[in-house]
Each structure stands twice: as C-alpha cells, then as structure tokens.
Amino acid sequence: MRLQSRKILATTSIFLLLTACSLFEDAKFKVTNEQVGLLPKDTPAAELEKLFAEDSVVEDVYDDIPNVTAYTKYKIFEKGGELLLTLTPDKEDSLKVINHVRIEDPRYTSEAGISLESTFGELQDTYTIKKISPTLNNIVVFVEESELYFSIDKEELPENLRFGVQKVEAVQIPEDAKLKYIMMGW
Known part of the structure; x- marks a missing residue:
C-alpha cells in the first residue's frame, strides 16, 4: 500500500512540476497591452540585465548617422543565440524607459x-x-x-x-x- 501511495505522490509531483514549467513558458512568451513576455510596460533600460538574467542583452548604440540624433537599441538573445526582442527606449526620457518593442521570435x-x-x-x-x-x-x-x-x-x-x-x-x-x-x- 505504501509503495502505491509513493507512486501516486511521485506521479502527481511530476505532473505539477511539468504544469508549472509549462505555465512559466506560456508567461515568458505571452503578449498583453501591459507586458511583452517578461518585459512589463514602463521598464527602464537599466533593469534589462536583471529582467533577462537567463538571456543575453546586447546594447547597440547608433551615434554615427549623419543628421540623426544618437539612439540606442537593446537586443535580447536567448541562450543559444535566438533573437527574441529588439527594444528601443524613449530618447527624451532620462530613465530610458522602453517604449517600443519589436517581437522577433x-x-x-x-x-x-x-x-x-x-x-x-x-x-x-x-x-x-x-x-x-x-x-x-x-x-x-x-x-x-x-x-x-x-x-x-x-x-x-x-x-x-x-x-x-x-x-x-x-x-x-x-x-x-x-x-x-x-x-x-x-
């Protein structure tokens, strides 16, 4: 009887773990008006490294284009090199809050x-x-x-x-x- 209870407990635990992983993956790639995956609206660029700690954040600075004010874009790469998002902060905002997201994945x-x-x-x-x-x-x-x-x-x-x-x-x-x-x- 105990062996059967342990099997049921183990099976239930595995099921719950798989469900939790699936829900995290769904949240990681869900897009709403308030959030794009892990990126909430009004996120300052300074928080990107922490927010995407499992991924790579690459900062591209465009400052050598004639007659164009310098600007920065952030590219978020998944481990393994897949481009997930391209983020552009508000140039006028001192906090560089992300205000434009291009979904790449x-x-x-x-x-x-x-x-x-x-x-x-x-x-x-x-x-x-x-x-x-x-x-x-x-x-x-x-x-x-x-x-x-x-x-x-x-x-x-x-x-x-x-x-x-x-x-x-x-x-x-x-x-x-x-x-x-x-x-x-x-």
Missing part, C-alpha cells in the same frame, strides 16, 4: 493568439483593423483592441501595390499574407 503570442506565424486573414478574423499605413517596403496594420501593430512586407501584396506609398485597403491584402513584424508601442 514566433513563440511570442498575443492574448488573441496572433504570432509571427499568423497570416493577415487570421489577424483580420481576430482584431478590428483601425488603420493601414503604407511605408516604402511594408504596410503597417493598426488594430482597435491592442497596442500591438503589425507589419507585412509589400512582396506579399499584389504587384500593383508593391511600389510607392499608395493607400492600401484591407480587401487588397491577400488573406495568406504573412506577418513580417509584430511591434508594441507604449
């Missing part, structure tokens, strides 16, 4: 289930499109329900929409167009 998923592996059709089925802004190489899709915004490479568009910065409507974007970037602007 497809494991990061919004509360609604959108990731870098999603398509425009899935994005459109999940969120209400607020605005679509063309840039030189991409279109940027803003949504009503989230601080997230999404970039799609113009190569995913019909050929007549790939060049220039003409207006693009949601109905012109193929449903199978892949997301290029997911960004958070705080």
